[in-house]
Amino acid sequence: MSGNSVATLVTKNPEEGLELAVKLARLTIKAMQPDAEMRKAQRLVYEKEPAQLIAASEVVAVHFRTIAAANNYWL
Amino acid sequence: MSGNSVATLVTKNPEEGLELAVKLARLTIKAMQPDAEMRKAQRLVYEKEPAQLIAASEVVAVHFRTIAAANNYWL
Amino acid sequence: MSGNSVATLVTKNPEEGLELAVKLARLTIKAMQPDAEMRKAQRLVYEKEPAQLIAASEVVAVHFRTIAAANNYWL
Amino acid sequence: MSGNSVATLVTKNPEEGLELAVKLARLTIKAMQPDAEMRKAQRLVYEKEPAQLIAASEVVAVHFRTIAAANNYWL
Amino acid sequence: MSGNSVATLVTKNPEEGLELAVKLARLTIKAMQPDAEMRKAQRLVYEKEPAQLIAASEVVAVHFRTIAAANNYWL
Amino acid sequence: MSGNSVATLVTKNPEEGLELAVKLARLTIKAMQPDAEMRKAQRLVYEKEPAQLIAASEVVAVHFRTIAAANNYWL
Incomplete structure (x- = not known):
């Protein structure tokens, strides 16, 4: 799934940079909590x-x- | 809406830099919580x-x- | 009011740099909470x-x- | 055990960099809390x-x- | 009082650097809470x-x- | 005691760098809380x-x- 790959940190502009930063933060949570259901439940909380x-x-x-x-x- | 675009990180002086920093922080919250009503309610809290x-x-x-x-x- | 302007990050020495850092922190709080009375009440708390x-x-x-x-x- | 050695910070791409970052975070926790059973119990909490x-x-x-x-x- | 002046960030070695870092942290607290008695009371807590x-x-x-x-x- | 001196930040590799980072963190706690018994009690908590x-x-x-x-x- 393309949403999980981070092949480069290069982006076109600051806005896309911010999107990539959000994605990196999410991938990190995913690495620590691989269970999608758990992540979804936690997301509803935070x-x-x-x-x-x-x-x-x-x-x-x-x-x-x-x-x-x-x-x-x-x- | 122009308030949401961040085409550049260049600003005229530190004061405008601080304003842009506040804007980036708000855009990040927006990316994670896209619901405007929810953000407004949370803002009243924090x-x-x-x-x-x-x-x-x-x-x-x-x-x-x-x-x-x-x-x-x-x- | 001069207390609110940050025209430059250049200071004479580390001590003045620390003073400017405190000022930047306060201006940030002010940008997020423009109500002076509210800030004063919060200050008494923190x-x-x-x-x-x-x-x-x-x-x-x-x-x-x-x-x-x-x-x-x-x- | 290879999982505990960090001989280099060089990785092939950002994704592997993120994996290494997670590993460094875990090794740090391990350095401060060497008891594996304790770490496991804490992990279930966090x-x-x-x-x-x-x-x-x-x-x-x-x-x-x-x-x-x-x-x-x-x- | 010499303990309050920070004329330079240059130190002889990492150990003195760490001491200076502790001092900067304390001066910052002092700038935000100038009342010595209050700081002392808080120190006993933290x-x-x-x-x-x-x-x-x-x-x-x-x-x-x-x-x-x-x-x-x-x- | 050699465990308290930090003469250099140079280490052989990332692993030793991480060990030194843990040591710096502990020395900082020690600088703020010099009482060894207190630190030990706190350590048991954290x-x-x-x-x-x-x-x-x-x-x-x-x-x-x-x-x-x-x-x-x-x-």
């Missing part, structure tokens, strides 16, 4: 919890920093 | 919670670091 | 909570890292 | 807790950033 | 709380990263 | 708490990032 959404967005911010560096900040 | 505001501002700080690097620190 | 002060100081540490890089570490 | 999975994925994100730099972002 | 000590040590780790870069990693 | 082990491993990850840079990523 989507409603501001504190957990904020924590998840920090993970995305760290990945975005990596991706931005990989793209020379899209300069 | 705006009143110092702990969550602080956590959110750490996300912004990480994005600001990325943006500052993209702008060669506005030197 | 100033007494070690856990929140520590969390806030991590935000400052991330900003200080950015500012230090902007100043070539004041070498 | 796998079900979204907040802890998110926290663990931030650790992975930090390691991924290091690994990406080691691989010159796989460019 | 010194006994593993979770808060760990959080504080993450702040130190971020500052140590900055200081290490300032010293070209003491190479 | 070793059993997945959330605290994860938080501690993030501190290690930040130190590992610094150490990896100091070693040019062992390339």
